Amino acid sequence: MQGVGFRPHVHRLATSLGLCGSVRNGVDGVVICVQGPDADLDNFLAALTTDAPPLAAIHRISSVRVETEPGDSFVISNSLVPDEVVGVDAATDRMAFVPPDSATCDECLAELFDPLNRRYRYPFLNCTQCGPRFTIVRGLPYDRARTTLAAFPMCAACRAEYLDPADRRFHAQPTACADCGPVARLQWTNLGMRHQELSGGAPDADDPIATAARALATGLIVAIKGLGGYHIACDATNPAAVERLRVRKHRQDRPFAVMMPSVETIELTCELTPDERALLQSRERPIVLLAKRQNLPLEARRALDAVAPRSLSLGVMLPYTPLHHLLLAAVGAPLVMTSGNLSDEPIAFEDDDALERLSPLVDLFLTHDRPIATRCDDSVMRIVRGSTTFTRRSRGFSPRPVHLALPFPSHLLAVGGQLKSVFCLGRGHSAFLSHHIGDLENAAAYRSFTDAISHYSRLLQVHPQVVAHDLHAGYLSTQLAEQLDAAERIPVQHHHAHIASCMAEHGLSDPVIGVAFDGTGLGDDSAVWGGEFLVVDRVGYTRAAHLCYVPLLGGEAAIRRPRHMALSHAWAALGAGADALPPILRDRLGGDGTPLLRQMFEKGVSSPPTSSVGRLFDAVASLVGICHVASFEGQPAMELEAAADTTVSRSYEFDLRDDDAVTLIDATPVIRAITDDISSGLQAPVIAGAFHNSLVGMIVRVTDHIRQRTGVNRVALSGGVFQNALLATRAADALERAGFHVYTHRLVPCNDGGLSLGQAYTVALSRAVGQFEPCTDALSVLPPASAATPPAP
Ligand code: ZN
Ligand code: ZN
Ligand code: FE
Numbered sequence: 001m002q003g004v005g006f007r008p009h010v011h012r013l014a015t016s017l018g019l020c021g022s023v024r025n026g027v028d029g030v031v032i033c034v035q036g037p038d039a040d041l042d043n044f045l046a047a048l049t050t051d052a053p054p055l056a057a058i059h060r061i062s063s064v065r066v067e068t069e070p071g072d073s074f075v076i077s078n079s080l081v082p083d084e085v086v087g088v089d090a091a092t093d094r095m096a097f098v099p100p101d102s103a104t105c106d107e108c109l110a111e112l113f114d115p116l117n118r119r120y121r122y123p124f125l126n127c128t129q130c131g132p133r134f135t136i137v138r139g140l141p142y143d144r145a146r147t148t149l150a151a152f153p154m155c156a157a158c159r160a161e162y163l164d165p166a167d168r169r170f171h172a173q174p175t176a177c178a179d180c181g182p183v184a185r186l187q188w189t190n191l192g193m194r195h196q197e198l199s200g201g202a203p204d205a206d207d208p209i210a211t212a213a214r215a216l217a218t219g220l221i222v223a224i225k226g227l228g229g230y231h232i233a234c235d236a237t238n239p240a241a242v243e244r245l246r247v248r249k250h251r252q253d254r255p256f257a258v259m260m261p262s263v264e265t266i267e268l269t270c271e272l273t274p275d276e277r278a279l280l281q282s283r284e285r286p287i288v289l290l291a292k293r294q295n296l297p298l299e300a301r302r303a304l305d306a307v308a309p310r311s312l313s314l315g316v317m318l319p320y321t322p323l324h325h326l327l328l329a330a331v332g333a334p335l336v337m338t339s340g341n342l343s344d345e346p347i348a349f350e351d352d353d354a355l356e357r358l359s360p361l362v363d364l365f366l367t368h369d370r371p372i373a374t375r376c377d378d379s380v381m382r383i384v385r386g387s388t389t390f391t392r393r394s395r396g397f398s399p400r401p402v403h404l405a406l407p408f409p410s411h412l413l414a415v416g417g418q419l420k421s422v423f424c425l426g427r428g429h430s431a432f433l434s435h436h437i438g439d440l441e442n443a444a445a446y447r448s449f450t451d452a453i454s455h456y457s458r459l460l461q462v463h464p465q466v467v468a469h470d471l472h473a474g475y476l477s478t479q480l481a482e483q484l485d486a487a488e489r490i491p492v493q494h495h496h497a498h499i500a501s502c503m504a505e506h507g508l509s510d511p512v513i514g515v516a517f518d519g520t521g522l523g524d525d526s527a528v529w530g531g532e533f534l535v536v537d538r539v540g541y542t543r544a545a546h547l548c549y550v551p552l553l554g555g556e557a558a559i560r561r562p563r564h565m566a567l568s569h570a571w572a573a574l575g576a577g578a579d580a581l582p583p584i585l586r587d588r589l590g591g592d593g594t595p596l597l598r599q600m601f602e603k604g605v606s607s608p609p610t611s612s613v614g615r616l617f618d619a620v621a622s623l624v625g626i627c628h629v630a631s632f633e634g635q636p637a638m639e640l641e642a643a644a645d646t647t648v649s650r651s652y653e654f655d656l657r658d659d660d661a662v663t664l665i666d667a668t669p670v671i672r673a674i675t676d677d678i679s680s681g682l683q684a685p686v687i688a689g690a691f692h693n694s695l696v697g698m699i700v701r702v703t704d705h706i707r708q709r710t711g712v713n714r715v716a717l718s719g720g721v722f723q724n725a726l727l728a729t730r731a732a733d734a735l736e737r738a739g740f741h742v743y744t745h746r747l748v749p750c751n752d753g754g755l756s757l758g759q760a761y762t763v764a765l766s767r768a769v770g771q772f773e774p775c776t777d778a779l780s781v782l783p784p785a786s787a788a789t790p791p792a793p
Contacts, residue, residue: 004055004099005128006030007076008170013047015165020071035068055102055129055283059403059430076171098137098459100396101227101376103285103320105130107168112322113329118157123209123323124182124370128172130283134399135228136174138373140459144173148371155180182370184208184323187355192363195220209323212366213330220363221245223340223354227321228376228395228435229347230340230354232362233259237333239306245336248361250343252631255308257287257315257378259337261328266316269293269304269334275383284396285320289313289382307336312642315380323368339377346438346445349375374455375448376435384725385732390749391723393422394436399456401430402747402757405507409767413453413464413484415477416756417494417521419633420749421449423477424756425462431504431760432460436753440476450480468492468759472522492759494521495532496541498718498750500765501758503536505747509765511537511712512743513544513703515731518719518751519559519614519633528552530612530719531665533702535710538765544706545656545663547616549609551601558615561629562636563589564597565615566622571601573671582679588625613695613721616667620691623674624684634720640688641724648689654698656705663705670694696730700738707740716743718758720751 010023010032019041021034034044049058104112108125111117119125126132139146144154154162158177161169169175176182186208192215212222219241221234232249234241236258246252260266263277270290272280280288292304292314308314317337319325328335339347340358348354349372355365376398380391404426412426421437434452438445457463468490469481481489492500498521499514514534523529524543531547550572553564566589574580576598581589600607614637621627621636626643630636652673655666670691677687703715715735722728728744735742748754 005053005170005172006056008128008165009051009053009056010048011074011076011165013044013051014074017044019044020074021068022075024076033066033068034074035071053129055099057400076165098140098142098399099133100284100398100400101133101135102130102283102396103318104322104325105283108322109325112325119177121326122176122178122181123184123321123326124176124368125322126172126174126176127168128170129168131172131174132227132370133174135372135374135376135395136370137459140461142173147173148373149174149176149181152176152181152370182368184366184368186211187365187367189359189362189364191360192220195363208366209326210330212364213327215364216331216335217333219244221248221361222364222366223358223362224323224327224337225351225354225365225367225372226324228372228374228378229349230358230367231337232340232358233335233337235331235333236307236336237300237303239303242303242306242336245338245361249338251338253309253635254632255311255313255315256336256338257317257380258307258334259317259319259324259328260334261319261332263318265334266290266318269296269300270314270316273383275386275388279381279383279388280316280318282396284379285317286379286381286396287315287317289380289391290316310639310642313382317378323366327366337378344439344442344445346442346448347375347377374435374452379436382725385729385744387744387746389745390747390753391751392420392436392753393433393748397433398435399432399460401432402504404429404431404504404761404764406509406761406764406768408760408764410465411462412466412468412760412763413457413462413481413486414468414492414756414759414763415470415481416759417470417752418472418475418477420751420753421445421477422753422756423449423453423456424760425456425460425464426760426764427460427462431757432456432462433748433757446476449477466490466763468756468763470494470497470522470755470759471524490759490763492762493524493541494518494755495523495529495534495719496536496762497755497758499534499536499541499716499758500761501748501754502716502718502743502745502750503765504757504761505745506716506743508714508716508743509538510714511535511710512714512716513706513710513712514541514716514718515699515703516719517613517721519612519721520556520610523611526608528608528610528612530610530614530721531616532611533663533706535706535712536716540762540766543662544710545665545702547611547613547665547667549611550667551604551607552610552612552615553597553600553607555606555608558618559630559633562618562622563628565619566628567594567597568601568607569616569619569667569671570623570675571598573668574675576601582675584679585623585675589622589628613719617721617724619671620674620688623671624678624687626684626688634723637721637724640691641726643685644688644692644726645685646689646726648686648693650686650690651693651697652690654694654701656701663702665698665702692724692726692730695727696734699731700734703735703740704738713740714743715740718745718750718754722750 007023017040019036023032136147161167224231319328376395379394408426414424419439423434425432440446465487467481467486469478471491495516498516514536516532518530533545534541550568553568558564617637621640627636627639652670657664732742
């Protein structure tokens, strides 16, 4: 690991033991040449890991004896090219890891607010323990000259610290101060200028951060340049400002994330467990999904509903750059901090592009002149059943690898799916997952995807000979895979990849029963899958059970129209006759006024068969009247979960039928019972609670049925539907009570953001026969905060 104070650590250690030699960054890791008596060398090797600095993650140490000239001191050498690495076996699998970005450390924070410190209120201070890393790296080895700080020559004072082995900034590549480093500046947009004219105030030129804080306090919208891109911010306690931001950003209902000045402020609006607090304060500083407090004062409730409507949780983060700390201290209130983009576009990170794309959305820019080399969105996490889980794995984690129990047979690229795109580069035991790239249908996101593949390949010295991709020929990731110059292309079924991603995390190679519930994925029979029970082993998968097919009315467009799925499931359960639906549903769904949809249903026109559980959630959310139009994928399920009365014990029964080796799961009795409940006036929260119970019951019955047939007692839960914490928690609990070993995600998202890891792992599993070594250190790549959480079963 580079840039985490490891070389200074080695220097101190060697000097304290009186050893001579050198330490340097190589492309393939840190290279240490050390000479001295054997006993001292042994002590040195032992202390190398035990006393390592907090940000360092040592994956492997290999040592060899070499001939050398006698030395008289221990030095830190400059970077070298790989050919100069002397005396180290070039055949071993060595590699350098670019560290992820890290939140401002406590010591830097103290300096930031210390009027006597020379970096008092300097918004870009950092040290070997904190600051930008991955997002400023242009090439390896990690040295200032190969970062976006190259354009900022150090002043004499910074250089002195940089060269002093006793200093916290010894070899801190991005170190800077007000005399030599980047500066913050303001820029008003036309929107903002107009506001200034109206209010009679002139744009002021004093402290940019104080001015931005004042603008935010008056309800203005400000674009803020952060570590991995631009955020758009407004006062989260001002519903009118939040509404204006929604209109400008074309973002109707989707919850916004909020940055809060302190843990104390967070506790005013959200429930907070010790694990959640630790995660919020971890150096990765992710957005953490927290349960909103009930019984808030009316005004606070109104503000919260504007920020995250019809959701149980609120995405919250703490300041993670000095600039954030200064701004939040000046504002003293929570700020909406949403990605700087328009709806589905990737987050803006280059200044010209940001100015062009975000000017119509904001009044003011708070920006700076330190370029961002790689875009990187905030990571999103939550604690479920005492474990950290990811909704999005990006800033703070990229490009940290997931360590696999199995080595890749050759350098590999897995391109993932279409939505929530993340790719994976595989080399040795390391699976390097990219930052979150977004939905590839967007042209800018697709460009970003191809650029990032080149950047990572170069940075990590991975030259893929094998490319793994989804079965779906229409995915842009699949099309890219076909264009790439590779020796071999391997298609991996979508839900197979989901389950394999969970197996990869846990180092599993023996057969598992995989429960893959999500919105959409192409099946090997060309149907749209998403309610699958797969038995996955080293060589592939068997589809053991799935939800019965219903037409996906209107194809993919149905994702935005839960009403279509309500009609499809209702007609499948009750018949498509004119009077089949009860009057209340005919009113609610327009059951009579939809001849076109009915025709599509009966003839299957533009309506592929689907077994999707995500679409079943859509159907139920619309049937009970909660959500008829979705402005983002997963909205109906999120709102159904939020509405569910969790004290309900009622449940509906799915029908199970064996058709040869496949168990068909029939949802029609569930839909009929829900329809009856609606007709008899039962309220939506009760039905929503009962529906969740029904799915849990069904999962246990079906997996138990498969266990009896196969003897497999391990269950892996994956797919985007398991972002539903209520379902995920109850399903895992119920399966454990039924005697299963249950495996859930901790290192990558259960949604399509984890797909590429699964694609990669299926290749490692099927190719690396005989090389399996049980993985004991899968937990070592967890964020440090999760050390407080119990290990998985
Ligand atoms: Zn620091
Ligand atoms: Zn300086
Ligand atoms: Fe999926």
